[in-house]
Amino acid sequence: MKILVPVKRVLDYNVKPRVKSDGTGVDLANVKMSMNPFDEIGVEEAIRLREKGVATEVVAVSVGPAKAQETLRTALAMGADRAILVQTDDAVEPLALAKIFKAIADAEQPGLVILGKQAIDDDNNQTGQMLAALTGWAQGTFASAVNVDGDHVNVTREVDGGLETVKLKLPAIVTTDLRLNEPRYASLPNIMKAKSKPLDTKTPADYGVDTTPRVKTLKVSEPPVRSAGVKVADVDELVAKLKAMGVHS
Ligand code: AMP
Numbered sequence: 133m134k135i136l137v138p139v140k141r142v143l144d145y146n147v148k149p150r151v152k153s154d155g156t157g158v159d160l161a162n163v164k165m166s167m168n169p170f171d172e173i174g175v176e177e178a179i180r181l182r183e184k185g186v187a188t189e190v191v192a193v194s195v196g197p198a199k200a201q202e203t204l205r206t207a208l209a210m211g212a213d214r215a216i217l218v219q220t221d222d223a224v225e226p227l228a229l230a231k232i233f234k235a236i237a238d239a240e241q242p243g244l245v246i247l248g249k250q251a252i253d254d255d256n257n258q259t260g261q262m263l264a265a266l267t268g269w270a271q272g273t274f275a276s277a278v279n280v281d282g283d284h285v286n287v288t289r290e291v292d293g294g295l296e297t298v299k300l301k302l303p304a305i306v307t308t309d310l311r312l313n314e315p316r317y318a319s320l321p322n323i324m325k326a327k328s329k330p331l332d333t334k335t336p337a338d339y340g341v342d343t344t345p346r347v348k349t350l351k352v353s354e355p356p357v358r359s360a361g362v363k364v365a366d367v368d369e370l371v372a373k374l375k376a377m378g379v380h381s
Contacts (some may be wrong), residue, residue, distance in 0.1 A: 133243030170248025209318030
């Protein structure tokens with residue numbers, strides 16, 4: 133069984149985003165970019181399934197600028213077998229992404245596609261679900277456990293206040309949640325080895341997908357700055373102030 137793992141290059145999660153002065157978006161010039169953390173979890177899960185003998189090949193895919201090659205090399209260094217870069221300079225919306233992944237799934241015939249539950253830059257939480265709709269495959273979203281059993285996969289999902297386990301017929305779409313696993317670091321020898329693993333470069337047109345955006349971002353703004361607090365001398369003063377504000381225990 134082959135596993136397809138879409139990985140997105142995003143602003144590193146440790147970097148505080150800066151909004152461009154004209155309010156058109158987040159400034160990505162000269163900032164650290166990394167693999168979307170949920171996608172690292174997806175790569176890790178796919179590699180574990182290959183190590184267990186459940187999967188035979190892990191293919192990482194990224195849609196983005198030429199620099200997204202670095203993200204794919206990271207996936208290869210973690211242990212993916214080969215990679216596909218679908219090169220485009222503009223951001224691609226979830227539906228167009230899902231169409232690209234559908235075309236790749238048609239060509240590659242994976243048993244599983246493991247995406248992140250969301251990209252931490254745009255927080256869409258849409259691509260996996262749309263891919264499930266376009267392929268007609270079953271979906272297990274927000275996975276905290278994935279167990280392949282013959283021609284099915286059991287996915288434990290993080291739902292409000294608990295866990296739900298669903299059984300999906302393969303091929304299927306899984307989206308990862310934070311607690312699914314702890315991704316490995318790529319070792320130096322594996323980073324070196326990754327340089328010679330196959331990486332194909334394509335364009336959306338190769339898959340017959342029009343990526344013209346349908347949504348226009350009107351404005352991006354920083355969150356409001358927190359106003360300064362007040363220092364109190366002791367507990368009595370704190371209680372008095374809370375009472376004056378109408379806060380009761
Ligand atoms: P989103 O629907 O944008 O929140 O993204 C959900 C998941 O879709 C991500 O965690 C990735 O697995 C995948 N994805 C989104 N955008 C891209 C991209 N440009 N390239 C590769 N995978 C992507």
